[in-house]
Amino acid sequence: MTVLVYFKANLGLSKVATEIVTYAKKIGEQVIVLTNGEADANTLAQYGNYGASKVLWDADTNTTDNQVLSRLIGSIAEQEGAKTIIFTHDNIAKAVAPRLSVKLRAGLVSGAVDLPNSEGLVKVNVFSGKANGFVKVSTENKIITLLPNSIQPEVTSTNCPVEAIKTDSGESAIKVLTTKKPEGEIPLPEAEIVVSGGRGLKGPENWGIVENLAKALGAATACSRPVADIGWRPHHEHVGQTGVAIRPNLYIAAGISGAIQHLAGVNGSKVLVVINTDPEAPFFKAADYGVIGDVFEVLPRLTEAIEKFKASSN
Amino acid sequence: MNILVCISKSPDTTSKIAFTDGNSKFDESGVQYIVNPYDEWYALVRALELKETLGGSVTIITVGGSSDEAVIRKALAIGADEAVRIDADPKDAYYTAIQIAEYAKSANFDLILTGKETINYNGSQVAGMIAEALSLPFVSLATKLDFSGSCFQLEREIVGGIEVVEVSGPVVVSCAKGMAEQRIPNMRGIMAARTKPLQIITAAGIEGQTLFVTYDLPPAKSACKMISPDNMDELVGLLHNEAKVI
Numbered sequence: 135m136t137v138l139v140y141f142k143a144n145l146g147l148s149k150v151a152t153e154i155v156t157y158a159k160k161i162g163e164q165v166i167v168l169t170n171g172e173a174d175a176n177t178l179a180q181y182g183n184y185g186a187s188k189v190l191w192d193a194d195t196n197t198t199d200n201q202v203l204s205r206l207i208g209s210i211a212e213q214e215g216a217k218t219i220i221f222t223h224d225n226i227a228k229a230v231a232p233r234l235s236v237k238l239r240a241g242l243v244s245g246a247v248d249l250p251n252s253e254g255l256v257k258v259n260v261f262s263g264k265a266n267g268f269v270k271v272s273t274e275n276k277i278i279t280l281l282p283n284s285i286q287p288e289v290t291s292t293n294c295p296v297e298a299i300k301t302d303s304g305e306s307a308i309k310v311l312t313t314k315k316p317e318g319e320i321p322l323p324e325a326e327i328v329v330s331g332g333r334g335l336k337g338p339e340n341w342g343i344v345e346n347l348a349k350a351l352g353a354a355t356a357c358s359r360p361v362a363d364i365g366w367r368p369h370h371e372h373v374g375q376t377g378v379a380i381r382p383n384l385y386i387a388a389g390i391s392g393a394i395q396h397l398a399g400v401n402g403s404k405v406l407v408v409i410n411t412d413p414e415a416p417f418f419k420a421a422d423y424g425v426i427g428d429v430f431e432v433l434p435r436l437t438e439a440i441e442k443f444k445a446s447s448n
Numbered sequence: 449m450n451i452l453v454c455i456s457k458s459p460d461t462t463s464k465i466a467f468t469d470g471n472s473k474f475d476e477s478g479v480q481y482i483v484n485p486y487d488e489w490y491a492l493v494r495a496l497e498l499k500e501t502l503g504g505s506v507t508i509i510t511v512g513g514s515s516d517e518a519v520i521r522k523a524l525a526i527g528a529d530e531a532v533r534i535d536a537d538p539k540d541a542y543y544t545a546i547q548i549a550e551y552a553k554s555a556n557f558d559l560i561l562t563g564k565e566t567i568n569y570n571g572s573q574v575a576g577m578i579a580e581a582l583s584l585p586f587v588s589l590a591t592k593l594d595f596s597g598s599c600f601q602l603e604r605e606i607v608g609g610i611e612v613v614e615v616s617g618p619v620v621v622s623c624a625k626g627m628a629e630q631r632i633p634n635m636r637g638i639m640a641a642r643t644k645p646l647q648i649i650t651a652a653g654i655e656g657q658t659l660f661v662t663y664d665l666p667p668a669k670s671a672c673k674m675i676s677p678d679n680m681d682e683l684v685g686l687l688h689n690e691a692k693v694i
Contacts (some may be wrong), residue, residue, distance in 0.1 A: 137514050138507045148542075158459075158669075162657070167555045200579075200586050200587055200588065201579075201586070204580065219577065221482075222608050223588055225474070225606055226606075226607070227577070227606055228588055228589065229576055229588035229589075230571045231573075231576070231578070232541070232545075232572075232573045232574070232575070232576025232577040232578075233578075233580035233586065234578060234582035235542060235573070235576075235578050235657065236542070236545070236546075236577050236581050237580055240656035240657070241540075241658040242540070242541070242542070242571075242573055242657070242658065243658060244496075244570075244572060244573055245570060245571070249551050253660070255661055256505075260568060260569055260570060260627065261459075261465045261567070261568055261569060261570075262461075262567050262568075263512060264665075264666075265465050265467070265663050265664065265665050265666070266663065266664050266665075266666065267569075267662075267663050268658055268660070268661050268663070268664075269658050269659065269661070270658065270659045270660075270661050270682045271657065271658050272655070272656065272657055272658065272659060273657045296593075307585035307615055307616070307619075308587060308613050308614070308615045308616065309613060310611055310612070310613050311601075311612040311613060311614055312612045313606070313609060313610070313611050314594065314609050314610045314611075314612075315606070315608055315609030315610075321607055321608045322608070323607070324559070326694070327694070329667045338485060342527070349518065351694065362491045368611060369591075370605070370608055370610075374568070375461075376624075376625040377625070379570075383693045384687065384691070384693040384694065394461060394462065395461070396527050398567075401666075404690045404691075404693060405687070405693045407683070407687070408672070409473070410566065411466075415690045418672050419669075419672070420669060420672075421669075421672040422669070422670075422671050422672060422673065422674070423672065423674075423675060423683060423686060423687070423691075423693065424672040424674050424675070425674070425675050425676075425677050425683065426674065426677065428677070428678025432680070433550045433676065433681040435677070436680045436683065436684070437680075437681070438680070439680035439684045440684055442681070443688065443694070448479070
């Protein structure tokens with residue numbers, strides 16, 4: 135069986151891309167990667183290490199438009215005889231995968247967190263992370279979008295050929311005027327460790343202690359809803375029901391009470407550490423490790439302890 | 449401007465999540481249903497704001513049984529002009545989207561809005577599927593939506609940032625936080641909702657593409673291990689040796 139993996143190219147090797155290539159290799163014999171936009175052929179060849187047999191690279195179609203991409207991916211899937219398509223569950227897939235599901239008559243499982251089980255059912259989070267559902271796809275064609283951090287990338291093979299392709303996938307009806315994107319940060323949904331601050335930080339000028347801890351851990355920073363709403367932090371850092379849902383290996387919450395809406399965005403995290411002055415904060419009920427104390431004292435101490443640990447383990 | 453807003457019911461955020469029939473069905477006993485918050489707060493309220501400045505009408509549509517009429521009346525009380533209920537049990541997102549697309553084909557909408565996802569299935573599927581079935585452009589996860597001149601101006605969430613786009617209608621848009629503020633229906637709205645037109649349509653004969661076979665609940669968290677604020681070395685040790693995350 136041939137499985138097609140799609141991701142938008144970026145210049146470096148993308149961790150979430152290595153995850154979906156690994157995932158595809160575990161469910162199919164042959165894995166073909168399709169990507170588009172600006173990339174580096176040597177980097178693309180490295181996806182062979184994770185199981186891709188070839189990479190098709192359409193450099194000229196440099197867009198994330200869902201109508202154009204669904205034409206591109208649909209035509210390559212047909213051409214390569216791929217009946218299963220795998221995406222990472224990001225904002226591109228959320229727009230493109232549903233279109234392809236209709237176009238190819240392919241049942242769509244969005245937000246998978248595991249490989250299909252022995253009965254072929256795919257596990258997904260439902261009820262905002264409060265339960266799991268097991269989904270059967272009734273159609274021959276299938277599309278799965280995989281939540282980041284659901285599978286460990288595995289190197290099983292060596293570099294693979296990269297074929298530059300030219301396609302005509304038509305024009306976009308949507309005109310992009312500007313893009314506002316901070317450079318050089320770890321994208322929140324892909325981060326393995328996240329340090330998050332809430333109202334307990336008392337003001338945007340105090341974020342240095344959150345950032346220092348994040349730096350010591352190689353983590354991304356995040357925040358609670360009230361903090362984004364009052365403008366202390368940018369909206370793309372807001373995790374929770376209405377913001378971004380994340381599932382890092384480690385989530386450290388400082389000065390966040392842990393309202394149900396916040397938990398909905400982080401309860402997929404493998405380990406939760408909660409630091410709060412209030413012993414009654416509901417977040418402690420969901421936490422693995424808790425520290426009752428003043429974030430202004432605890433965070434610098436934790437940063438120091440992490441630095442000491444990193445220095446001794448090197 | 450004629451706007452179609454797709455709404456879904458979802459259990460109130462504080463509902464107890466449990467399953468029956470050998471874990472194959474959501475246990476509805478004691479569950480209070482609400483209009484899915486993304487559909488209500490963002491899609492419906494923004495549609496009403498656009499109608500208030502540009503004129504036109506706002507129609508809400510849902511796929512569901514007669515028990516869904518309470519949430520339909522709620523959306524009408526907030527200010528929608530009329531409602532359509534496609535009389536069927538929504539089998540999956542594909543089934544729902546195709547039913548709505550079939551209805552939209554026969555009408556003349558400039559704009560079709562949905563919430564970014566439901567809070568029960570979190571699939572984020574229906575809007576893109578409607579767009580494909582109608583061959584329309586689709587702006588996903590929009591946080592801002594305006595209309596001027598002859599086209600829509602939108603902001604949408606992209607990975608790690610925001611994109612500002614422009615598109616001519618008709619277009620399908622899924623709405624995220626930032627679009628509008630919640631509106632509480634007033635008594636006049638609630639009274640008026642009782643007599644607003646509700647059209648009930650027979651469903652088109654199509655099959656779903658996916659099926660939720662079983663559910664389970666994540667294992668209960670073991671008690672939180674408390675660490676003294678004076679002993680961060682202990683926390684680092686636990687994160688390394690016990691949790692194995694650093």
